[in-house]
Amino acid sequence: MVTQNQATSRTSSRNAVRNSVLLRDWNTPENVCSYCSADWELFLSQARACRLAGQWAYKLAQLENFDKIPEPAQQALDAAWTAAEHHRRTLLWQIHQVSDVLQPLTCPKILLKGAAYIAMDLEFAQGRLVSDMDMLVPKAFIVDAERKMLDAGWVSGKYEPYDQRYYRQWMHEIPPLFNPRRCTTLDMHHNILPETSRRSITVEPIIAAALPLRDKYTDGSSVSTGGSVSTGSSVSTGGSVSKKGKSAQKNNGVIASTDLINPSRWCVFQDVDMVIHAAVHLFQEGEISGSVRDIIDLDGLIRYHSQQTPDFWDRLFDRARQFKLDRPLYYAVYFSHEILDTPIADTGMKALRSIRPNVLTRQIMDRLVLSVLTPPQFRPSRWTVSFGRLVLYARSHYGRMPLNLLIPHLWHKTFPKDPLPVIDNDGQAMN
């Protein structure tokens, strides 16, 4: 029951995202050489706002006619690439340090999200900014892991007793750990969804299926160099950024990530789990802000992994069904395809159609998500977008915890006093 009017409105908000100067040539980067200076101004502003400037810088540095790009834009791309390389350096050093601290733990230590993509040297993540390091250890080890981190000089980033309780009782991670010397943050998870989530899952099968980082790279050529997008393996990183003599490409000292950390000590999720986690992060757990970047992640992951194994699509939807996470997966694949033309195999398309929600839900989500994903025009977005963001925030929070917990939680966030008893690690009430 889609009226003509609704259909056009959906198409136009879809086009506002797809045809934004930031995204319209994501798959055809050579087109940017014909941009006029007004295009470049908006492009660079949106790239900075959506935290994609570094990834664009990497992409454009590969172009044959990079020199055709106006000089000031080349400079801006160079600056963005420099900032991204700093993020990567900082992250890898952090991983290196943490792996030393957690070495005595016998459990698998899994890198998540940006940390994983960068440690794997995935091509789409070249130039990606990463603010925190995310990792996961099995819940049985999390107390031990936290204690080791605290002993090594990290501090728990949330002081408020209420926050402590919020994380420890309800969340899928402990309060963020902060390194006061390097001013960096580490999010240590034990699950991919909050305990209180409506879709809370047992994470053990995902942990069991995680792969050692080393296998993927040092001799795991069967995994990493299969398909046509596989130039993202560690070998290509150094060369490709340094292709030509100018600007962003000057950084020919780029070293593969796996050479900077000890890859035998770390794991990453297997392909389908990685995609599902990214989907959950964006559409269930996340707050959909800065989320164009998350769509880029999803697109990159799907393109990469679907090239590696022929039965990727079947396994992906099976896995989502197994954990009852097909709704977030649906949105992830759907929006990634809508916005970035992510290729989907026929089997995948069929499976996708079978799990789609009803038409009303789709309409509402389309409106909200697309309005939130529209890159800003030089300035922070208007109130309609903020409103959309608020609704999606509420939605993801509603998914995180039942209303009887959510309402008191929001109350405490708004009026932060702490009448509730504080519960420490062992479940004992303190003070």
Add this chain to the structure above:
Amino acid sequence: MSTDNRTLGTLSNSEIARQLSTSGLRLQMGPFVFCIVSSMPDICSAIGTVYRNYPLAPSDRMADFHVQVDFPSLARRWYHPQVVFRIDDSIPYKPYPAQAAVAMMEWGLNWTVFSNAHQYLLIHAASLEKQGKSVILAGEPGSGKSTLCAAMAFQGAEKHKSREAVPWRLMTDEITIVDKSSGKILPLARPICLKNAAIDIIEQRFGNLVVGPRCYNTAKGTVAHISPSDESIRLMNQPAIPRMILFPKYDASATETQWCERSKAETMILLGRQSFNYSTLGTAAFEAMGKIIENSLTYEIRYSNLDEILLQIDAMFDDMCASDRLHENMAEAVAQKAAVVDTVTEDVENVTEDVGNVTEDVGNDNQSNEPLFACRSGLDSPQMAERDDLCLMETVQ
């Protein structure tokens, strides 16, 4: 290209207001073009005065940054008016009372440069130029470097009028931009920010300065912005070689100005700490910083008398320039001599070759099997030596 070389002063006030409130006013400041949007009357009039001599960006040059300085909302235009600075998707500073709008704009523009322009090494320091060379003034906040910098910048201009001395050209009062590959300093030439008592000191010391409105009760107290000299704005695209790094420290108890040399290693650490993006640039920053420090004289100066330190810096810098010139001249002379020697060597080689050819001919005639030996003996012959001398004489002439 119609706007080439045009300054903001050529626009009428209403035109400035129109551009600011619509598509934005495009101003060139050093290597950057800012497109500024604002509907605030205070901003409009302040830009009209302080930026009067700044060039408008050529129409074919893209703007590096689009910024907006405005009321946060319609309500805040009337009820306890506030100002907010926006760029891309971010608001770097919390809204401020609207009377400090100009200060907010200046901080916002600086913020924009130091949090984005990682193609350069950025140091929190002032720098001034004379004879193509520059001095960097670095120091902790409150060390009096802005005051010193303003005094140098305007004293130079005053003196120049009376033809007493070569004036200093202000390159930047807050963010020193180092070009990584050339190691040169690029001017940013933004207005000088003065705080509290320094505003009156500088205003009383030099007449006819273009001073923007005072903003009271900011995080830094009262601040005002002063337009740099015309010369400094006109030459905003001319880089300079850094040759001196000074760490001035205002010390009311100092009875005389004390110069204390700082080691290069110490300077590296002190200046690294003052850099906005030292760790962001990593190795490139280390190398660029090393290059400028290696090439510079480095001192810490304790002072309480502004006149004295100004004279001493002038003298020190002029001495250095003079000795640089001496070295350059000597180097040039040496290079010329080396060129002469080169020509001579070349001649000798030519001669040797000639001799070789001759000997070879002779050798061929004699059916000799030892041309090399014959060549050597050929040089020793008196005729050859004579010809050699002649050659040398000619060249030296």
